[in-house]
Amino acid sequence: MENTALEKSVLNKRKTKSLILRFMVWLCGILTVGILAYILLFILVRGIPNINMEFLFGEYNSDSLSAFSSIVTTVEMIVISLIIAVPVGVFCAIYLHEYAKRGNKAVKVIRLAVDTLAGIPSIVYGLFGMIFFVNILGLRASVLSGVLTISIMILPVIISSSEEAIKSVPDMYREGSLGLGATRLRTVFSIVLPTAMPGILSGVILAIGRIVGETAALIFTSGTNVLENPTLDLMASQRTLAIHMYMLASEGLPYSKDMAFATGAILIIIVFIVNFAATKLAGRIGGLSNGK
Amino acid sequence: MESIKKSKFNDTVMQSVFFMSAFVSVLAVIAISLFLFLRGIPAIAEIGFMDFVFSEKWGPVNTPASYGILSMIVGSIYVTAGAIVIGVPVGLMCAVFLAEFCPEGIYKIVKPAVNLLAGIPSIIYGFFGMQIVVPFVRDNVGGNGYSILSASIILGIMILPTIISISESSIRAVPESYKEGSFGLGATKEETIFKVVVPAAKSGVLTAIILGIGRAVGETMAVVMVAGNAVMPLDKIALLKPIRTLTTNIVTEMSYASGLHESSLIATGVVLFVFIVILNASLSLIKFRSSRN
Known part of the structure; x- marks a missing residue:
């Protein structure tokens, strides 16, 4: 009991x-x-x-604190870094999954390098960009230095999502193409890449998110400078939207704080769109490989 | 014939293009370490390794100048430890929630929320910390708010998505038979999860924690906005006092540094880089071990 x-x-x-x-x-x-x-x-x-028209599209001065030229610089930076990093990243993924032989030593080294790049903090990228692009190559603090630094930074994101996407293309597709007499190259470009495209795009979109939000890697490479009117000059030192927010937040005046909130709201809206689009696209490769 | 030859030729050319693109990452890692070390090591040699790493005296603009970063190293360790103390229990619990308890309808809200949390720029976290966390700590806990505690809270939130997603997938990977065995012995669902499933997923959880540490150690902008950034003597470091970390040392002084001062900040980056390399190495070790088992 x-x-x-x-x-x-x-x-x-x-x-x-x-x-x-x-x-x-x-x-x-x-x-x-x-x-x-x-x-x-x-x-x-x-x-x-x-957020108002003046803030979005106006001339920058100490009264308006307009974000227009930072927005233009951010877009410029996204476009050029993607032009540099996307082909390199996608080609790398193609090499890793379509060309390299199993157990290849080079593959191990490349994977280790990609993992290492993914783990390096952005401030270290910033230091490297400052030492190498700004000083040694003599590009000064400029949008170009920022673009080059950030292109390296987004490589791991693009490589891993492209590889994931290429992996999900069924082997059947490749065999069919090779069986019809197409070369490996032809198979890659006309069968594998188009099928893997949604996954690759979702990686590209995530990379856009990183570029938009990046501050520490750009502060010493593209700089904190702001011009009254936007310029597309790659050699000009120009701040991006995220750095604009940092500068406004650290000024500590009530008006600049309001504008920091406005810039933050723009950043969040962008991140929202980016995340939504990436998830939607990534969902689509799943559908494809289920044999449609 | 001609066209077959040509396409074979194209194939070979493109194969080397693919290989070279793949090698860009390797070159980048080599270049980053090389140039960082080339600028950082001579500075450490000039200051003296002991005076750099094991001295708490930081006064690059004083005469005589001193370049000791010990209190920044300790600062980085404190805020990272704080982030782990806050982020890991909440993150792990949330991962258990997602993997085991969450009804499907709610999963569709929580999972994207976690992904969105990962996508928010650090500047937003920093600004949020400055506007909400710092005043909260000042009014309710003490000090002026810019403190180790505020930095730990913000970093704890920032590492949540890393902890949650990796732990969740490793919890999901635990074989169903483990659970059935435990249920068969009469354990409740919660007992099964916390005594059988989570321990079985420990290598994944450990990976998540190490990645979280990496993110917290390397975070710059969010910390610089909430930590106060004052260089504290070791015996004055406290939870509610300001703190300077390795990363924020670089970002607060780089804009006006030159000469040995500038090189010493790059050397601070070298120390940070070494930390990260050690973390990465331990990650590969875990991967290696769990693949062998």
């Missing part, structure tokens, strides 16, 4: 413990979403009312 009473109390204790754990698990799930919602709403609610 005593024994069962003891057993019952142990069982009850275990049940209570389990209940507490379940509560904690739910709490942490809700907490994560709650934090995200808090950050987004906080920036958007205070930022959106401060």
